[in-house]
Amino acid sequence: MRQTRREFLKTITRGAIATALPIGAFKFLSPREARAAVASSNVRWGFLVDTYKCVGCGFCVKACKLENEVPYDAPVTRTWVERYVILKNGRMLADTPMGARDGFTDPKVQEQEVNPRDIAKAFFVPKLCNQCENPPCVQVCPVGATYQRADGVVLVDRSWCIGCGYCIMACPYGVRFFHPIYHTAEKCTFCIHRLVKGMNTACVDACPFGARKVGNLKDPNDPVTQVILNQRVAVLKPEYGTKPQAFYIGLDENVR
């Protein structure tokens, strides 16, 4: 008796599984027509920062936070400006109060008085996501919630991010953080919503001095591409092999 019942159950279960399992469930990865597209894509967004032009007003940070709805009074920010003061004795002082949202108005650095006569050189360095060619933050996402577009911009899918923070740990530049409202990983999007409409990023528009520029690196006539090709530029922390696509004019060895 038991034997037959067991056999029956077995058949039922097997049948149920076979019918319940849609073919699509086994379709593990869908390569699609994807690969071909990257070669034909003629856009690769890149960034150019001229550290000589930056005066540390912080309008870029303000514009970024308001444009991209990053809570204004939170210390986290998608872009920020750093101040470096190198003294004649070689010592480096640096700070970025509130990411320089309100600009640099105090001569004190790291809450220290600095005698102007001791200063050898001082400058400001705007920072934002480098939209790396090999983004380590994307590599480590366990669920495919962050990704790189064909045009090089790295985005986060807020509806899929589980909030493990691995990408935050993996970025050598500290550009990622948890959004205070959505609690998902948050980062600079190069204002992709503006770029696709033919506009500049909010920070580029907000900069009065032209210290920030965004351009298409695949277009040899783009002014940004021209500068990168013809002038001496550097990237941040190249030793990590991330191939950053934000280029800096006048990058000092003290810049972190």
Added chain:
Amino acid sequence: MKSHVLRPLWVVLVVIGLILVARYFVVPPDFGIYERGFMYGFHRKSNEKEWEAFKVKYRTKTYCKDCHPDKYESNMSSKHHVIQCENCHGPAIDHPENPPKLTINRKRSLCIRCHAYLPYPTSQRAKIKGIDPKEHNPGMECVTCHNPHKPDMEGW
């Protein structure tokens, strides 16, 4: 299936089957590998469009100039022509529908972003006319004496 040894394997297969079924219903259909390959391009394609549809808030000077030609002209003829209207007045968004009024920010903190003097010889900052906010008429609004739209012409 004479031997009982493979029984747990069936249990395991059922569990895997359940996960696959759940996966079929939970994962969006456009989730897959796109342009940048599996390492960098594994995502839900429609998310790109969602980000592209994000609301633009900063509209730049071209948005302001038609309705406020006087302010625009006077500003464009001054040294402050490099500054966006929205840097001080806030993002236009869909002004005048939303918001109907933009802020008129008279705070000193706005001006000293550039005009607080910092003694940095190698930076452009030192070349901007600067003051020491603690010494220079503390407590007064800058606009009492300076016209922010056209600062070359002192006073109003």
Added chain:
Amino acid sequence: MEGYIHGLEWTVKELFTYPNEFITWSIQIVMYPYMTGLVAGAFVLSSLYHVFGQEDLKDLAKFALVFSFALLLVAPMPLMFHLQHPLRGMEVFFTPHFTSAISAFGIVFFTYSMVVSTEIWFVYRKFFVEQALSLKGKEGLVNRFKWLIYTALTLGAYDISEEALHKDERAVKILAAIGIPVACFLHGYAGFIFGSVKANALWMTPLMPVIFIMSAIVSGIALCMLTYIVIMEWKKFRIKRARKPWEVTAEEVGGVELDLMRKTSKYLIGFLIAAITLELLDLVFRGYTAVKSWDILRSVIYERDFFKIFILQYTFGDLIPFIMLLMPRPTVRRLVVALVLVLFGVFMMRWNVVIGGQAFSLTFAGYMDYHIPIIPHNIETFKEGVMGALVIGIMPFVLFWGINKIVPSLKYK
């Protein structure tokens, strides 16, 4: 769950740090490799008997196996506590991104839990069948319920002939053999999660997975020994109080226990030596090669975290228990102290890796200090504070107590 910045409450920043830097990975990420380590260690201990026929571990093997199952259920809980969106955790199974070290954790963990539960099933199959048969048709709700559970657990395999049981034994042996590499992989994996983060100067070393495996086995063995001792002492105490002459004497229980522990501690010492050697090798290499990050690492290791690393971890967690275990004529009391210290030492190692790795800024010019929330005032400070860690720490024992009711793993005869 609105408007807070993850990490702001417990991170104190010093000097020059980037604005977005916080202690993003806090106590739960310390607990996570600690718990997986205990799982791996407990399983390896049980396998030493099943695969390598270490007869001296026979009594401990069954217990270690069931205990590792309880630990296994707890191992993903720290991650759940840590995730900002815990309900989305299942996505790791749905859209695994295998280039991520965390992603394959889902697969490895699934495989491993299947191996362990299957092994337990084979070990206990005879017991399940006996229970199911003897409970059949008995009156009472509890008996009905138990009968249901055991009947389900038999999976319909009622054959307990000599031949069938022999097959079970072979299956156990094979599964235990598969389980060892999977357990090591599971834990080496936890090490890989850290070791592969190139942005973190302290974590990035290929030694990390191996160090993690060794210290995992150390902590796993230590916890099994400790729990075993505590349970046996409790039984001894109960026997003494009950004074039932027909039961074994308390002295017998104690004698068996101490003898077994003496043998097990040999394995413990072996893995302890391997773990310490690798950790010191890593430290020596960093100092000798002195790459760009060494200045800030040195200031963290030798100055800011000196007490946590050299006093708490190496002295109290490694050196003192090492001497205590090597001393002749072990006593239960000395063993307990040594084992607690070993467990503490491995915990400190995890702490010094996870928190220590975030103690310095990516700028290499600033520091971050972790002030662990003790009294929680919201869900965030509960989950990633002392309370959350305690919940995780107690959970395996609660689960073991429950599981042990169904699959009794402690026989002292």
